[in-house]
Amino acid sequence: MGEGQSTPGALSTNQIFSESGTQLGQFVYPRGMDVFTDNGSPRAAIVDKTARIQIMDLETGQILGAVHTPKWDRGKPTGLTVASSIINPDKLAVYVADTHEHRVLMYELPLPDVDVPVPTEPDFAYGSFGDEPGEFIYPTDIAVQKNNAGIVTHLYISEYGGNDRISRFTVDRSDQKINLIFEYQIGVVGEEVDASDYPNALNRPQSIELWTNPQGGPEIIVTSASHHRVGRFTIAGELVTWFGDPMDTSDKAYRFPYGLTILDDGTALITEFGGNRIRCIDLESGQTLWRYGIGGRSIGQLAQPWASGVMGDQLVILDSGNSRVQICALPDGVSAIGGEYTAAEMVIGSQAP
Numbered sequence: 001m002g003e004g005q006s007t008p009g010a011l012s013t014n015q016i017f018s019e020s021g022t023q024l025g026q027f028v029y030p031r032g033m034d035v036f037t038d039n040g041s042p043r044a045a046i047v048d049k050t051a052r053i054q055i056m057d058l059e060t061g062q063i064l065g066a067v068h069t070p071k072w073d074r075g076k077p078t079g080l081t082v083a084s085s086i087i088n089p090d091k092l093a094v095y096v097a098d099t100h101e102h103r104v105l106m107y108e109l110p111l112p113d114v115d116v117p118v119p120t121e122p123d124f125a126y127g128s129f130g131d132e133p134g135e136f137i138y139p140t141d142i143a144v145q146k147n148n149a150g151i152v153t154h155l156y157i158s159e160y161g162g163n164d165r166i167s168r169f170t171v172d173r174s175d176q177k178i179n180l181i182f183e184y185q186i187g188v189v190g191e192e193v194d195a196s197d198y199p200n201a202l203n204r205p206q207s208i209e210l211w212t213n214p215q216g217g218p219e220i221i222v223t224s225a226s227h228h229r230v231g232r233f234t235i236a237g238e239l240v241t242w243f244g245d246p247m248d249t250s251d252k253a254y255r256f257p258y259g260l261t262i263l264d265d266g267t268a269l270i271t272e273f274g275g276n277r278i279r280c281i282d283l284e285s286g287q288t289l290w291r292y293g294i295g296g297r298s299i300g301q302l303a304q305p306w307a308s309g310v311m312g313d314q315l316v317i318l319d320s321g322n323s324r325v326q327i328c329a330l331p332d333g334v335s336a337i338g339g340e341y342t343a344a345e346m347v348i349g350s351q352a353p
Helices: none
Strands: 013-017 032-038 041-047 052-057 063-068 079-084 092-098 103-108 124-126 138-146 152-160 165-172 179-186 205-213 217-224 229-234 239-243 257-262 267-272 277-282 288-292 307-311 314-319 324-329
Touching: 032 092, 032 307, 032 314, 041 079, 041 314, 052 092, 079 138, 092 138, 092 152, 103 138, 152 179, 152 205, 165 205, 205 257, 217 257, 229 257, 257 307, 267 307, 267 314
Parallel strands: 032 079, 138 205
Antiparallel strands: 013 324, 032 041, 041 052, 052 063, 079 092, 092 103, 103 124, 138 152, 152 165, 165 179, 205 217, 217 229, 229 239, 257 267, 267 277, 277 288, 307 314, 314 324
8 A cells, every 4th residue: 555545544443451540451641652472472561651560461451460660750651662681681571761760760571460550669770860971861762782692782762851862872791780881872952843953863752663674784763753754873873864854744744753663574653643643664765655543532543642563463552642552453455564573683794792
């Protein structure tokens, strides 16, 4: 389906999980989700504005474990990534962009099976407030890089609020404990509405993911939400290209792209917070393959979605403004979709980092 044939429409919803509330299995404006597979079963890690992180079984809607972040007086997290633990590569973990506490957290899975999530110290934490290298203002997302032995070697952390950048850290284990060492930043804060001040200008980089471009090697993909575009950078920080135009006002333009999920067929799902829709693009060309979703409060409509993923041949959408998860069929004319992309390792030059 080409862009000219694609018209956003109501979702063909098969299941809805959750509703607004503070009980287990309910959400208060959830604004972070990562879909993953655990022992062959589809799961989602979800965080909401009560600072609770819940692990949901996407086949049944059952909550399998939950924690409450230890601090939330300044604000709540806005991004989650499920990947190998920085401590134990044999375990999965959920990495948390603890946005308004100016740090990142990590909890190894499974989370505690409790009726009421309680404030829980993470297994790993890093970060402090500031604008110097290695400090954060409002972190939004984490990308996890492993070597060919499955050991986490680098973290990439995006942020906004004046730092608008992606910082790359090396994982240092030389002192019998895990430390992060700042290496360099990717992108700079863009203050012009049209992004004309710098070629690599970022404005609220909300989501990031690592991708190995079959034609060109390792890249980092970023949604620069307030510039209404999606960028490709080498992991050394060089701009490859931008998709989208900050000044485009047409109905086909990106509208606050918040969520990003790369698929294993070289496409990506872009969740448009301001457009109330999901867009699928080809990562090589930037072509929009289809768009799906309309705004509203009814079943099959979206209100300020923050994230999306895939479960088999269905879409999993975090319908944030409606405090729910919608699982829906693909749009008309789309017969197949790639699985979620997972890079086992990222190779720089001839060596894995």
